[in-house]
Amino acid sequence: MKTLFEATTIKGRTLKNRLFRSATWERLADGDGRLTPQLLHVYKDLAQGGVGAIITSALYAEARAGALPGQLGLYDAAGLDGHRRLVATAREAGALILAQLAFAGRDGVLWTANDPTPAVLAGLPDYFARGAALAREAGYDGVQIHSAHGYFLSQFLSPAANSRTDAYGGSSEGRRALLMAIYAAVRREVGEDFLLAVKLDCRDMHETPGVFEECLGAAKALDAAGIDLVEVSGLGGNKGICGGKKQVQSVFRAEAAAVAEAIAAPVILVGANRSPAGMEAIVNETAIAYFALSRPLLRQPDLPARWLAGSTETAACVSCGKCYDEAGNGCFFVRNAAKAAMA
Numbered sequence: 452m453k454t455l456f457e458a459t460t461i462k463g464r465t466l467k468n469r470l471f472r473s474a475t476w477e478r479l480a481d482g483d484g485r486l487t488p489q490l491l492h493v494y495k496d497l498a499q500g501g502v503g504a505i506i507t508s509a510l511y512a513e514a515r516a517g518a519l520p521g522q523l524g525l526y527d528a529a530g531l532d533g534h535r536r537l538v539a540t541a542r543e544a545g546a547l548i549l550a551q552l553a554f555a556g557r558d559g560v561l562w563t564a565n566d567p568t569p570a571v572l573a574g575l576p577d578y579f580a581r582g583a584a585l586a587r588e589a590g591y592d593g594v595q596i597h598s599a600h601g602y603f604l605s606q607f608l609s610p611a612a613n614s615r616t617d618a619y620g621g622s623s624e625g626r627r628a629l630l631m632a633i634y635a636a637v638r639r640e641v642g643e644d645f646l647l648a649v650k651l652d653c654r655d656m657h658e659t660p661g662v663f664e665e666c667l668g669a670a671k672a673l674d675a676a677g678i679d680l681v682e683v684s685g686l687g688g689n690k691g692i693c694g695g696k697k698q699v700q701s702v703f704r705a706e707a708a709a710v711a712e713a714i715a716a717p718v719i720l721v722g723a724n725r726s727p728a729g730m731e732a733i734v735n736e737t738a739i740a741y742f743a744l745s746r747p748l749l750r751q752p753d754l755p756a757r758w759l760a761g762s763t764e765t766a767a768c769v770s771c772g773k774c775y776d777e778a779g780n781g782c783f784f785v786r787n788a789a790k791a792a793m794a
């Protein structure tokens with residue numbers, strides 16, 4: 452019988468439990484994408500709250516690739532000190548930490564998949580490799596390539612969003628060519644020891660037919676190429692699933708289980724994971740190895756520690772979708788409680 456709180460190892464790096472903090476845009480970096488005291492505080496709370504691994508918010512690795520206000524960057528030596536502090540914060544608490552690397556945004560924030568010329572796309576593997584090199588220099592345990600939620604890379608995998616007729620579209624192989632080239636460039640840059648993860652959509656916001664098949668195909672191809680972790684997500688991430696519409700618990704269980712059956716790399720299931728008993732059942736009934744949480748840890752960063760101490764409580768997060776705030780994303784209820792305490 453497997454448990455949520457048993458330790459596992461990937462390439463010699465130990466995860467003290469099966470829980471990840473899924474990448475979550477905090478909107479707390481300064482105008483240059485640098486660490487602020489408030490942002491560091493978020494990571495301290497997370498690390499001390501007992502989660503096994505933290506995936507940072509989506510980072511941009513070049514100023515022109517930023518897509519969100521208050522987004523953290525990882526693009527030059529001057530920013531490394533801030534990232535080293537995030538890494539130290541995780542490590543002191545015994546948590547792994549991976550940097551999520553993203554390029555541009557969704558729905559054509561900067562570009563859609565159909566806009567850039569092949570020459571521009573040919574430069575993207577280097578963009579991710581440079582970001583990964585900086586992440587390794589900062590001490591991260593690995594990087595996650597953000598190819599989900601309608602963001603730029605995920606558009607390539609979508610038969611609906613990608614209408615290219617060149618080498619980057621037209622067939623499943625073409626649609627995943629960019630992702631595969633990025634993976635290869637990053638791996639070449641950072642070597643075998645650094646953890647490489649990817650976040651993929653198994654369903655999009657419009658439930659477009661074929662998205663799951665592309666996800667499975669990409670996961671298999673990345674697995675054959677040596678990926679270390681595959682996170683299965685969908686329904687638009689912070690734009691869709693987090694919009695307040697209720698979802699069944701562990702909403703992508705079936706898709707993630709099918710991916711986990713098909714590949715050797717461990718699979719992380721994200722999306723409406725709320726109950727420790729539910730997750731423990733999944734880890735025993737399927738080949739899914741890990742669970743990622745975003746919104747529950749905005750409300751209760753110490754939830755993993757509470758579960759470890761024996762609590763069987765379901766996460767207090769009600770998936771209300773009110774996590775977004777110009778002063779910094781976070782839980783609506785925590786924000787209101789803080790305001791009430793100040794009044």
Ligand SMILES: Cc1cc2nc3c(=O)[nH]c(=O)nc-3n(C[C@H](O)[C@H](O)[C@H](O)COP(=O)(O)O)c2cc1C
Pocket residue numbers: 473474475476477507508509551597599600650684688689692693721722723724743744745746747774775780781
């Ligand atoms: C405020 C907020 C910011 C998010 N930012 C990111 C992000 O930077 N990168 C990413 O891949 N997903 C992001 N997500 C999506 C989450 O990682 C996760 O996939 C989604 O919230 C579903 O998980 P949950 O039900 O545990 O919240 C964000 C979600 C929220 C609520």
